[in-house]
Amino acid sequence: MNFTIQNVLIATNDAYTTTDVQVVAGKISAIASNLDVVGTAVNGENKLLLPGFVNAHTHSSEMWQRGIMSVLPLELWLAELYDFAPLDTEKVYLSALGTAVETLLSGGTSVVDHLVLIPGQELETIATAVRAYREIGIRAFIAPLIQDESLTAGIPSGETERNHEPYFRSTADTLAIIEEAVRQFHRPEEGVNILVAPTGIQLCSDALFTGCIELSDRYNLCRHSHLLETKAQEKLAQEKYGCSAVEHLKRLGYLSDRTSLAHCVWLNDIDIEILAATQSTVVHNPLSNLRLGSGIAPILKYRQAGVNVTFGCDGASSNDSQDLLEAIKIGSILHNTTDRDYQHWITPRQSVEMAALGGAKALNMVDKIGSLTVGKQADLVLYDLTSLSLLPRTDPIGLLVLGRPTNAVDSAWVNGKQIVVAGKVNSINVDELRQKLFQRSQWDTQRKSQTVAEIEAHYRTVMGL
Template identity: 75%
Template sequence: MSFTIQNVFIPVDGGYETVDVQIEKDRITKIAPGLEMLGKVVDGNNKLLLPGFVNAHTHSSEMWQRGLIPPVPLELWIAELYDFAPLDPEQVYLSALGTAVETLLSGGTSVVDHLVLIPGKEIETVAAAVKAYQEIGIRAFIGPLIQDQALASGIPTGEVQREATPYFRSTQATLELMQEVVAQFHSPEAGVHILVAPTGIQLCSDALFAGCIELSDRYNLCRHAHLLETKAQKQLAQEKYGCSAVEHLKRIGYLSDRTSLAHCVWLSDADIAILAETQSTVVHNPLSNLRLGSGIAPILKYCQAGVNVSFGCDGSASNDSQDLLEAIKIGSMLHNITDFDYRHWITPRQSVEMAAFGGAKGLNMAEELGSLTKGKKADLVLYDLTSLSLLPRTDPIGLLILGRPTQAVNSVWVNGRQIVDNGEVATVDVDELRHNLFERSQWDFNRQSKTVGEIEAHYREVMGLGLAKEYS
């Protein structure tokens, strides 16, 4: 299908231009004023066209616990999350749909789902997410979240001897599972990319990382992982390796221009230099880092060092939403308090570039996505500049990034296919999705996690927090 977006605002150096944008099949073919109309004509008057953003790190199935987990740090939060993780692929399907809808309606055309797997139903879990993303039409990058060490291994020992608990699935079995996932579901031409995605150094052996590197190289897959999200993980890396986690990942060959790393809060200047050298990408997840008290990632230092940076919402139980524009706003403004020199602060236009091109680059897709460029894929978002939240008229991108846009997305195309039309998702029944999410959940505000009770005292001891107290 071909179409032309007529008389639309696009950003250019020093301001904006009103142009026509021509799309044939799945690609942008022309950008210029006064083009001959090709195919369907889309009215671009008083609208802003931008490349689609990338929600570069999330966990879709966490949607079932959003707004529920109390304010605790990651190591206790994840224990509660896992105690109550959904065990039904239908729930995975519905939460993937919900994640996609919220991402699309906040400017995203691609999502990186670090997908939590249901034990014993791993293939069914991936199949459910793939089904959801293909039905709705968002560009999906699915990284099955894998590990080969038990949850307690993710907390520093503090030189206290603790009995190691074996993980329920071996390293080899996990790698064989990943091989099967790649064989069944990796289909870039159909909009589904599989990533290798060990959860991080805190719960993964070097053997698991090595197996993921081999799969990545064999099938040209991108790599993903959490990295130094918390101070405890920094301490753990020193215990495990006698060096920083970044140094270790470089030694074993995991870092590359196809590697994206979520969080990256507790890195040294030497670590940042390694990320720049290896051309690895940092995925900034500001809201979950604040929600879990993990810290503020040194994003300005990354930018100054030439490290590629993108934005992620993180999962809906640690954010607790998938509003990508909100994550971009907070993730940009937050750093105004980390560096007194305002000339280092992130501008709205830089935020847009990080969210679109930075996200594409981190997924090895910079040649195809991330900018309004002739020949690139038509992953596009049209914003309504008459929306009340984007008025009165000033700087369109400033309003979009610094403000609080609501109902501002008019249209979304992924691969040239229209997914959102006049503010409504056109490919799935959102009312039915709302009904299903409501009916399959219940009001829940006073549950107790068995695992948190088992590990909290040790966590507080090794982190120097004193005696454990009940939380509510």
């Protein structure tokens, strides 16, 4: 785990410099010119070194339905997803590997997996994802997706009286599963972290949120959730609480500097002030927000208010990929249309900082990863600046963020261990993974969701369509 990257390009405050970077025992030990080689010498000539990015919100098992999900808003989309989502642990394993590979080859060294659990096999599901991420070597933040209310409870009632089927598992049993998962699998020093992760206000009771707060405080866990992804969720919060979802979560005590919140599309100015005051993080998922018609999150307002923002791919059937560089690009330039004052627009360097350091802040890891700093763990990515997609030579970070880089990642290390070598993931057999993904799936072009048919009329009515 000792190596020295020689003559590599790194970003300074407003320019670049060529230097050496030395890694000892998995940590950055020196950054300077003409360092003595410690361990293996790595040729950094014509390469750019950046801290690894964080894929700060995804659902790995959605990979099995990418490319086929209907063009629907989230509430109906979820109904279709669940109708065709039967999983087994082998599928969980393969899709976690696939998510990790795509994340690594697009600059990510950490992934937050809001993991869908197989009913009745919850701990086995988590164990399977842990096994996959350990094998590949990516830094994993596994956030088991939990709820205690049924799917139809996530749609506003409007003027109608509606009864919802009880959820199949009690709140207490759900919390017990998460606590057991923490005991069995939470190993931060080994690169595996468990988060508390209620899916969101739309499908979770206050009891589930407060139980997660208690577990988070007792075991020093980060917190994760969806928040106000859709206009329907904004309406639902008013029905349930008589106030915004952000105000309600603040009253419960769920918001903190260890809390990351995916989407955050439908927040008002008071909500934004609350996120800034509580030091909560917004995870921007621009591609799924566009894919599902959820809206454009007010990211520039968040940044101006001092809210920490980072990027996520979201699940691979609402995106439909795990290309983190693509999410960063779209998530940056999309907002040039939301504010005419170009001085507020996100620059490529700011995008890179949001993806790396912003992700580290979201996960309470800012003292360990997220920047090229002596003493931090060596979660590093080396980009080949001779790659055709990064030529001709102009601004390396501009090319990386604003272009469409392909085959640009030359090497990647997590905690000083090299996982990507010469553009290929070397910790698993990727060709074998491709074959298994192919064999376990089939071409499919038409299908109909029974649940969508049952709830669509009410959804259209309550949403004024």
